[in-house]
Amino acid sequence: MFMNVGWRAGGMPAGALGLSLVEVLVTTAVLAFGLLGLAALLARSTSLAWESYARTISTERIYSFADRIRLNPAGVAAGDYDDLEGSVAAACGVCTTGCNPAEIAALDYCEWSKELAASLASGTGSVKRSDDAFDITVNWLNPRLPAGQQEQSYSLRVRP
Helix, strand or coil, rough: CCCCCCCCCCCCEHHHCCHHHHHHHHHHHHHHHHHHHHHHHHHHHHHHHHHHHHHHHHHHHHHHHHHHHHHHHHHHHCCCCCCCCCCCCCCCCCCCCCCHHHHHHHHHHHHHHHHHHHCCCCCCCEEEEECCCEHHHHHHHEECCCCCCCCEEEEEEECC
């Protein structure tokens, strides 16, 4: 029942030549798949980190505009913040003294829009009044997502 395989030079059995080469090939393949998985994980992690950053910035900008609304109660009462949307001129109006509530509201939205455009990719914002609260929305593009999924939006309802 015991077979004599015979021995070759170097102390290896005659049927064992190339066995270590197959082991190295399998190990290399397993290592390559593991590294590909790690690269995919890193790419996804980077995308999610950018998305988290954009949501943090948008939340901060929303609260910033909510504070601007709260600082102008006369503008809120007059309805100057009720429906703000769209693009603004490159240069915001300058009001140094004696500004009326409407001018302050227009200046607030203009400066806020420029902040959004500077901090988020294609960042825009809108403000809509709903009963006794304001729905403040920030929109931006996430270039790390596939086409058709890049448009992102975050909205909060705030009370003045």
